[in-house]
Amino acid sequence: MFELRDLYQQVIVDHNKSPRNFGKLENYNHEADGYNPLCGDRLHVYLNVNSDGLIEAVSFEGEGCAISVASASLMTEAVKGTPLSEFSAKFDMFQHMVTADLEEVPDEEVLGKLAVLSGVREFPSRIKCAVLCWHTLKSAVTDSDEVAKTE
Amino acid sequence: MMFDIEKVRADFPVLDQQLYGKPLVYLDNAATTQKPQCVIDAISHYYEADNANVHRGVHTLSERATAGYEGARKIIAGFFNARCEREVIFTRGATEAINLVASSWGGANVRAGDEVLITHMEHHSNIVPWQMLCEHVGATLKVVPINAQGELIMEAFEELLSERTRLVGVVHMSNALGTINPISTIIEKAHAVGAKVLVDGAQAAAHVAVDVQALDVDFYVTSAHKMYGPTGIGVLIAKESILKTMPPYQGGGDMIRVVTFDKTEFNDLPYKFEAGTPHISGAIGFGRAIEYIQSIGFDAIEKREKELLAYATAKAEVFDGLRQIGTAREKACVLSFVLDGVHPHDLGTILDREAVAIRAGHHCAMPVMDFFKVPATARASFSLYNTEAEVDALFAALKKAQEIFA
Numbered sequence: 001m002f003e004l005r006d007l008y009q010q011v012i013v014d015h016n017k018s019p020r021n022f023g024k025l026e027n028y029n030h031e032a033d034g035y036n037p038l039c040g041d042r043l044h045v046y047l048n049v050n051s052d053g054l055i056e057a058v059s060f061e062g063e064g065c066a067i068s069v070a071s072a073s074l075m076t077e078a079v080k081g082t083p084l085s086e087f088s089a090k091f092d093m094f095q096h097m098v099t100a101d102l103e104e105v106p107d108e109e110v111l112g113k114l115a116v117l118s119g120v121r122e123f124p125s126r127i128k129c130a131v132l133c134w135h136t137l138k139s140a141v142t143d144s145d146e147v148a149k150t151e
Numbered sequence: 152m153m154f155d156i157e158k159v160r161a162d163f164p165v166l167d168q169q170l171y172g173k174p175l176v177y178l179d180n181a182a183t184t185q186k187p188q189c190v191i192d193a194i195s196h197y198y199e200a201d202n203a204n205v206h207r208g209v210h211t212l213s214e215r216a217t218a219g220y221e222g223a224r225k226i227i228a229g230f231f232n233a234r235c236e237r238e239v240i241f242t243r244g245a246t247e248a249i250n251l252v253a254s255s256w257g258g259a260n261v262r263a264g265d266e267v268l269i270t271h272m273e274h275h276s277n278i279v280p281w282q283m284l285c286e287h288v289g290a291t292l293k294v295v296p297i298n299a300q301g302e303l304i305m306e307a308f309e310e311l312l313s314e315r316t317r318l319v320g321v322v323h324m325s326n327a328l329g330t331i332n333p334i335s336t337i338i339e340k341a342h343a344v345g346a347k348v349l350v351d352g353a354q355a356a357a358h359v360a361v362d363v364q365a366l367d368v369d370f371y372v373t374s375a376h377k378m379y380g381p382t383g384i385g386v387l388i389a390k391e392s393i394l395k396t397m398p399p400y401q402g403g404g405d406m407i408r409v410v411t412f413d414k415t416e417f418n419d420l421p422y423k424f425e426a427g428t429p430h431i432s433g434a435i436g437f438g439r440a441i442e443y444i445q446s447i448g449f450d451a452i453e454k455r456e457k458e459l460l461a462y463a464t465a466k467a468e469v470f471d472g473l474r475q476i477g478t479a480r481e482k483a484c485v486l487s488f489v490l491d492g493v494h495p496h497d498l499g500t501i502l503d504r505e506a507v508a509i510r511a512g513h514h515c516a517m518p519v520m521d522f523f524k525v526p527a528t529a530r531a532s533f534s535l536y537n538t539e540a541e542v543d544a545l546f547a548a549l550k551k552a553q554e555i556f557a
Contacts, residue, residue, distance in 0.1 A: 038512065
């Protein structure tokens with residue numbers, strides 16, 4: 001049986017307790033809000049993309065459950081220093097991982113640490129906690145003024 | 152009568168099951184209660200033996216369906232001590248009942264410059280319809296504040312009440328905090344300035360006895376599904392003298408006497424407010440649920456639920472890192488709380504794997520969450536079929552959640 005520890009792995013507990021890249025960036029050229037009214041999760045992401053199209057810095061602020069905070073923290077690590085042009089593919093990859101069939105083994109080589117979040121597939125009501133930050137970052141990337149939602 | 156917990160539990164078939172290899176502990180009764188076998192049987196029996204449309208046919212089944220539907224109205228009128236059955240209007244639930252009053256009575260009686268007074272602990276269903284009304288007619292929505300225990304500040308209520316107040320909307324028992332409000336005093340004071348009062352009884356009606364005549368309440372609303380009845384049915388109980396003056400809420404069949412293209416003559420109460428084929432099986436199930444409550448009796452129910460809440464509260468008070476949200480002197484059946492270092496939503500998931508069902512979220516009372524500066528709370532809500540052992544299971548599961556996040 002799927003155990004709680006499979007969802008709340010140590011990496012997630014740790015990123016929830018001490019989220020990376022937390023707080024407002026001093027210099028940023030993209031930002032967006034994300035809100036999940038069901039659980040009250042609120043996120044704000046800041047993004048600094050340099051002239052070479054590289055995500056030089058990324059951070060987030062807000063409050064939410066362990067899954068949403070850890071996911072945001074892990075996301076910032078995953079995209080920091082990568083080309084903005086690769087974001088869309090990363091977004092799709094993450095979205096696929098958390099909604100894929102349970103039999104599908106996540107490709108840890110491609111996903112890296114993000115794979116620890118694949119456990120949310122077992123908890124349908126929690127998937128949106130994991131993807132809220134990605135939707136918010138997508139809004140920031142596209143400079144959407146609308147508050148990101150997961151629906 | 153003696154309260155036999157095993158017998159009561161046996162009345163609710165859903166309770167007898169395991170989740171993840173552990174016995175189900177259902178502590179989300181404020182969201183909806185489980186249904187006793189007699190209610191399930193009454194609904195099945197209606198479809199198996201009596202199904203027909205009401206108030207129309209002269210055939211036997213239609214007469215049976217009508218008798219069942221109107222019989223339920225009579226049971227409900229008696230339960231709430233309404234003056235007569237004409238004061239009992241079936242709705243889809245408490246929410247629709249409030250919308251009915253806001254739209255029909257409010258539309259006809261609330262004008263620009265008037266005020267509608269509600270409280271900080273209302274469910275969204277007793278906020279939004281009044282907000283919509285006020286916006287529509289140019290009236291002002293005022294809000295009675297609450298204190299740190301989650302009680303209404305009655306001095307502030309009296310200050311906010313004025314000749315401009317057309318209606319006071321107040322929740323009888325808060326779903327998010329468990330607070331039971333002094334509605335009798337509120338009604339008296341509101342009437343003194345000429346305001347009408349709507350009491351939202353969705354949460355209270357299964358836990359405390361309500362006598363609409365003794366309270367002199369103008370509008371009392373509730374939902375069957377929080378009283379061991381089915382979803383999709385509720386009731387507005389209102390003074391006949393007020394209902395008579397109100398325009399219809401919805402137009403359609405059943406609410407008319409004569410229709411021509413020039414003019415429609417509306418039906419008598421309560422049918423004037425029941426357009427369309429009603430939720431017949433729901434009403435029958437509702438009536439049966441009320442008979443179930445009556446068979447146990449409020450003396451026994453209140454005594455039992457107070458014991459359970461006291462047991463749970465005592466455990467909560469000594470539980471490390473737990474902060475209760477809502478500690479009113481007068482409260483019932485609700486333990487709302489936050490736990491240091493564990494978000495309510497994570498708690499909900501972890502407890503579910505321990506087969507403990509609680510609610511995590513804003514409980515459709517976002518202003519209450521704002522007041523206590525929390526994004527959400529975890530809420531365990533008890534019913535007459537819960538046991539001390541289930542409360543123990545709740546706290547054991549909380550301990551497990553703390554360990555995961557330690």
